[in-house]
Amino acid sequence: MNAAAADLARxxxxxLVVALPxxxxxxxxxxxxxxxxxxIAIAGAGGVALLAGQIAVSVWGQGAQSxxxxxxxxxxxxxxxxxxxxxxxxxxxxxxxLAGLIAGAGPARSELAPPRQSxxxxxxLSxxxxxxxxxxxxxxxxxxxxxxxxxxAGAALTALGGERDRSxxxxxxxxxxxxxxxxxxxxxxxxxxxxxxxxxxxxxxxxVLNASExxxxxxxxxxxxxxxxxxxxxxxxxHVGAAxxxxxxPRFAALLGAAQAAAGxxxxxxxxxLVVAAASPPLLEGARAGxxxxxxxxxxxxxxxxxxxxxxxxxxxxxxxxxxxxxxLGLAAATPAGVQGALFQVLAQTLAAxxxxxxxxxxxxxxxxxxxxxxxxxxxxxxxxxxxxxxGVLTLAGAPLTAGFIAKWMVLQAAVQGGLxxxxxxxxxxxxxxxxxxxxxLERLYFQPPSAAPRAERSGxxxxxxxxxxxxxxxxxxxxxx
Amino acid sequence: xxxLLALVERLHFPFIIVLISVGLxxxxxxxxLLKRVAGLALAHSALVLFFLASGFAARADAPxxxxxxxxxxxxxxxxxxxxxxxxxIVGAAxxxxxxLAxxxxxREAxxxxxxxxxxxxxxxxxxEAQAQAQAQAQAxxxxxxx
Numbered sequence: 001m002n003a004a005a006a007d008l009a010r011x012x013x014x015x016l017v018v019a020l021p022x023x024x025x026x027x028x029x030x031x032x033x034x035x036x037x038x039x040i041a042i043a044g045a046g047g048v049a050l051l052a053g054q055i056a057v058s059v060w061g062q063g064a065q066s067x068x069x070x071x072x073x074x075x076x077x078x079x080x081x082x083x084x085x086x087x088x089x090x091x092x093x094x095x096x097x098l099a100g101l102i103a104g105a106g107p108a109r110s111e112l113a114p115p116r117q118s119x120x121x122x123x124x125l126s127x128x129x130x131x132x133x134x135x136x137x138x139x140x141x142x143x144x145x146x147x148x149x150x151x152x153a154g155a156a157l158t159a160l161g162g163e164r165d166r167s168x169x170x171x172x173x174x175x176x177x178x179x180x181x182x183x184x185x186x187x188x189x190x191x192x193x194x195x196x197x198x199x200x201x202x203x204x205x206x207x208v209l210n211a212s213e214x215x216x217x218x219x220x221x222x223x224x225x226x227x228x229x230x231x232x233x234x235x236x237x238x239h240v241g242a243a244x245x246x247x248x249x250p251r252f253a254a255l256l257g258a259a260q261a262a263a264g265x266x267x268x269x270x271x272x273x274l275v276v277a278a279a280s281p282p283l284l285e286g287a288r289a290g291x292x293x294x295x296x297x298x299x300x301x302x303x304x305x306x307x308x309x310x311x312x313x314x315x316x317x318x319x320x321x322x323x324x325x326x327x328x329l330g331l332a333a334a335t336p337a338g339v340q341g342a343l344f345q346v347l348a349q350t351l352a353a354x355x356x357x358x359x360x361x362x363x364x365x366x367x368x369x370x371x372x373x374x375x376x377x378x379x380x381x382x383x384x385x386x387x388x389x390x391x392g393v394l395t396l397a398g399a400p401l402t403a404g405f406i407a408k409w410m411v412l413q414a415a416v417q418g419g420l421x422x423x424x425x426x427x428x429x430x431x432x433x434x435x436x437x438x439x440x441x442l443e444r445l446y447f448q449p450p451s452a453a454p455r456a457e458r459s460g461x462x463x464x465x466x467x468x469x470x471x472x473x474x475x476x477x478x479x480x481x482x
Numbered sequence: 483x484x485x486l487l488a489l490v491e492r493l494h495f496p497f498i499i500v501l502i503s504v505g506l507x508x509x510x511x512x513x514x515l516l517k518r519v520a521g522l523a524l525a526h527s528a529l530v531l532f533f534l535a536s537g538f539a540a541r542a543d544a545p546x547x548x549x550x551x552x553x554x555x556x557x558x559x560x561x562x563x564x565x566x567x568x569x570x571i572v573g574a575a576x577x578x579x580x581x582l583a584x585x586x587x588x589r590e591a592x593x594x595x596x597x598x599x600x601x602x603x604x605x606x607x608x609x610e611a612q613a614q615a616q617a618q619a620q621a622x623x624x625x626x627x628x
Contacts, residue, residue, distance in 0.1 A: 167601075
């Protein structure tokens with residue numbers, strides 16, 4: 001009996017991996033006890049991570065599989081595509097998300113009022129559903145819906161921070177705008193492709209794309225879809241919504257941000273692998289050059305923002321966006337080596353961002369902002385937190401011996417071999433700026449005198465409380481004044 | 483004749499382009515938050531129309547039915563986009579509801595719904611709170627609290 005159930009779970013793992021978190025989300029939303037809601041969330045994410053591991057093992061053994069939802073195969077039904085790309089994305093995203101939930105449940109309990117906590121757990125699980133659907137979907141329309149759900153769940157999570165700091169609310173609105181706009185552009189692209197090919201399944205589109213002579217609408221469709229996926233991947237200049245929200249929303253939501261960027265990059269990777277690679281040569285060249293230009297410009301732009309960030313959480317968010325640019329450059333090379341480098345980069349940046357956001361959630365208790373001056377002399381006062389931070393920024397900057405260095409090296413090689421040397425030059429510039437951002441953090445951590453720091457930290461905490469009280473008073477007066 | 487038909491078949495495109503442009507212009511550029519939400523809804527409606535129109539062809543025959551066999555056979559349109567667009571309508575309604583909820587919360591917290599005025603309001607509050615904290619710190623330094 002038990003073995004039969006296990007077999008069933010194995011056979012339907014691709015569907016279960018999406019269904020499990022949304023069911024758990026409904027359950028968590030119904031729980032009135034915050035502790036129980038967080039337990040459900042962690043159990044749900046843990047179950048997803050186990051399923052992802054199982055899928056990875058089966059893909060390793062049997063190769064790529066296609067799961068026909070409800071027994072309806074691709075042209076009529078919806079296909080879930082489980083290949084090496086999806087298996088990698090599932091494992092990275094689900095493990096990063098599980099770790100984020102475990103690390104973030106504590107801070108969330110101090111940050112949010114108890115009635116909001118079961119909502120927060122439910123929203124986190126909804127966001128996880130969207131991310132997993134983005135990774136396994138083989139169908140442009142399912143991707144569109146997953147992008148929409150991702151935007152809504154992410155914005156709602158950010159808005160939960162509005163209790164503590166009202167500037168989280170406009171940030172949430174901006175995140176919703178950017179995310180939905182990305183989804184809409186993706187949907188328009190899918191519509192154009194549907195009109196041209198009569199298919200919504202990405203693999204089918206790829207199969208018939210070369211034969212279609214309607215090149216201009218295809219080019220527009222590919223551009224729209226790449227931009228739409230880039231919003232979810234937090235590719236700068238499209239990252240304004242998501243990165244701003246990561247710095248302003250609740251800390252535990254930022255912990256989940258690393259997984260979000262990873263899932264968005266997987267959508268981009270799938271799009272490149274199935275559709276763009278099948279386009280006619282001039283279209284392929286155009287798409288590659290466009291994505292590389294976006295990636296290189298974005299990487300530089302976000303790195304400059306990271307170097308100028310006044311708050312640790314925002315530095316981490318912009319650093320993550322700069323990394324997404326490096327990853328997209330690897331994808332733009334559209335060669336096996338480039339995709340390999342990009343995937344390795346996803347792994348490195350997820351680890352680094354996770355380390356940074358975890359350290360930030362340790363430092364900013366109750367979700368208080370963390371000005372850079374708080375880091376002065378942290379190396380002596382809190383060696384472990386400081387070491388985590390240092391490792392995180394070093395990986396973001398691509399310092400030798402870190403995973404970030406190896407990944408960037410692979411991406412650079414692939415880009416130069418693919419003829420995208422100017423993209424590689426942009427990425428080098430971005431890495432140099434990131435070194436400056438990283439140096440700022442390291443200097444404060446280990447070379448600033450810690451003398452005034454403990455006092456500053458204590459009074460900073462009290463001052464923060466005062467600041468919040470003053471703000472709250474201001475809310476009331478503002479609300480009454482209209 | 484066929485040129486005229488081709489023109490008629492594509493007549494919906496300019497309409498949809500105008501609709502989506504107005505939607506995006508409102509959504510991204512309007513000052514009032516409610517106008518932005520209206521733009522969001524408009525842009526999504528345009529997307530729905532775009533899909534529906536692409537599933538319709540003026541001279542299409544229904545598969546399996548010979549022309550003349552049934553009166554409705556000449557009025558065939560692809561059911562797949564129609565089914566999909568039900569999902570988009572639901573998703574757009576949910577997204578608009580979430581955006582409206584955010585507008586309500588923003589109005590509660592700021593007392594205004596003009597998007598461009600929110601960041602300056604935050605900066606003002608920040609400066610005021612800092613001045614208050616400084617005054618408090620000075621008071622602390624001058625004399626011990628009772």
